[in-house]
Amino acid sequence: MEIASGNTLVLDYGGGTLDITVMRIREPGKFDLNKDILGSSGFPEGGSEMDYQILKHCLSKGGETALKWFQEQPLSARQRIKRNVERAKIELSKEGTVTVEFPDSSFKSTTLSPPDISHALQPIMTRMASRVTQTVLRAVGSIENIDFVIMSGGSSLSAVVQNSVLAMFGHLSKEQFILPDPNVRSDVESCMCAVAKGLALLRSDGFAPINVAEVP
């Protein structure tokens, strides 16, 4: 889809941060980096923090014993369990329910469904919505002044994240959202790699990057 013109909110929601940019598109395929970036900011609770909250929710299902068991595990085991939760979150964007394994524990595993994820992520989604609203208001004065919303990054594949963003911009039609479909392979690939592609295109358009020290 090509955006003809309008104020566009770009949300790049990755593992560590959500990068928020409000930009103005004057005509298809053209914008001036110095004039048309109306505002930008960041939000520090990305996919990793979501995984942590989902993990806490899983452990809360097992009660005090589960929490105590997790805290007693060595760092490597806790990391492995966190990885299992991340995998479950990814699978849940496609499946109805998933199982999270807790190897070597007395409760073995727990089942997660979309309402579990919504419940676990609600506090983060509230704070995220507040940060996005703040950025939009500063940039264009009102939520209604946003004409298009584009999402990229691994966390944008989450239904909870997409629904939270859709709810914020109730004045827009479905066609004004560009959201990745987790069931479409090309969507998943392009949303995971959009930043690298965009960087290359910006550079070829003459964007001057910050100089960084040479990699030793």
Added chain:
Amino acid sequence: MIAIDFGTTNSSVAVLSEGDTAPRLQSLELDFESYNAQVLPSVLCECSSDKCYAKRNTYGHEALRHGYEMQRDTNLLQEMKLHFDRSTIEPATLLETKAVVALREDRSGALNPIIKIQRVARYDGDVPLKPKDFVPGTATLVKELIRRSKVSGEDQKDVVIGVPASFGGGGNSLPS
């Protein structure tokens, strides 16, 4: 030209050479655990075990497996970008001031207990990474991303890396 999205959890690389009409995403990892070959988990495992003398560093999913399997002699570096962000934006929260009992020798040679106020590191949950780990670790991982990309020497002369919008205190414009 090489464009690198160095992400907190995953990294990807696009190359735009002379004559290309669109950036070409690079295949970075062929691993049975990988969801997408164009994405490499931003993980480095440095191993000092004698068994691994021929291959000290592993990356991506292989690094995760190696770090979990080897219970010692490894330094598993992940989510490094997050540490950059925290260390540059948020004030340190890992130090706390508390009273500790110490022994002081008096003139007669006897040891007397005294209470001293000390600033001590507090590790809540996972032991955090330190700059001496994640700064060179990031450089090593970026170097590996470039090595795995199929690029000519000419392309390697121009490398761009994205910076999160949150860097610089939630500013209103992108860095220029």
